[in-house]
Amino acid sequence: xxxxxxxxxxxxxxxxxxxxxxxxxxxxxxxxxxxxxxxxxxxxxxxxxxxxxxxxxxxxxxxxxxxxxxxxxxxxxxxxxxxxxxxxxxxxxxxxxxxxxxxxxxxxxxxxxxxxxxxxxxxxxxxxxxxxxxxxxxxxxxxxxxxxxxxxx
Numbered sequence: 001x002x003x004x005x006x007x008x009x010x011x012x013x014x015x016x017x018x019x020x021x022x023x024x025x026x027x028x029x030x031x032x033x034x035x036x037x038x039x040x041x042x043x044x045x046x047x048x049x050x051x052x053x054x055x056x057x058x059x060x061x062x063x064x065x066x067x068x069x070x071x072x073x074x075x076x077x078x079x080x081x082x083x084x085x086x087x088x089x090x091x092x093x094x095x096x097x098x099x100x101x102x103x104x105x106x107x108x109x110x111x112x113x114x115x116x117x118x119x120x121x122x123x124x125x126x127x128x129x130x131x132x133x134x135x136x137x138x139x140x141x142x143x144x145x146x147x148x149x150x151x152x153x
Contacts, residue, residue, distance in 0.1 A: 004038050004055065011061065012078040013054040013068065018042050021052030024071070028062045035060060048074070067100055069093045070128075096121050097128060101137060108133040 016024055021039050030037050035058035045051040056062065068075045069091035079086045097120045103110045109132045110116045120128040120137065128137045 004040060006083065007036075007055050007057045007080050008083045009059055010035070010055065010057045010080050011065075012080065013056070014051070014076040014078055015045070015048065015072075015074045016052040016054070017072055017074065018048070018050040018052055020072070021054060024052075024068070025054060027067065027071075028064055030054070030056070030062060033060075033062065064100075065091065066094045067097070070097060070100070093122060093126075101128075103130040103133060103135050104137070105130065105133045105135040108135060 013024065019041065021041050025031070025037070025039050033056070035056055037057070038055040039052070040055070041052045042050045043053060065077065068077070070093045073090075073093075075091060077089045077091060079089070097118075099118050101120060102118055103120075105111070108130055110118050110130070116132075119131045121131055123129050123136075129135065130137075
């Protein structure tokens, strides 16, 4: 059995759907991080059978953690300080996604204007809509990478 040391200070992204940890790793751009990062895949879980998790050692919080609530409602963020759990958070889908996904409507202004921010807001029905053309995105059946047709700037 593989043994990974516990972290003293940092964040654990836990309960990632098994096999999806690498997608989260890429979407959060953790390969560019100067902090120690451990990605564990297909870890045994009493609750889910198997899961992935990511341990990030250090005090710098990765940007875009807000997208985790959009990606997977099972994910937990565990903040570690001095070797103990400081707090555990279940991220909720953000009310707005900015430059996370692309509008698929070919007539949308974002398809023409390359400098235009891609902004989606959650509607009262709990679905995201483009603020420019009102195009609704369907996300339940998509992979993480498909959900986040990331807008690189």
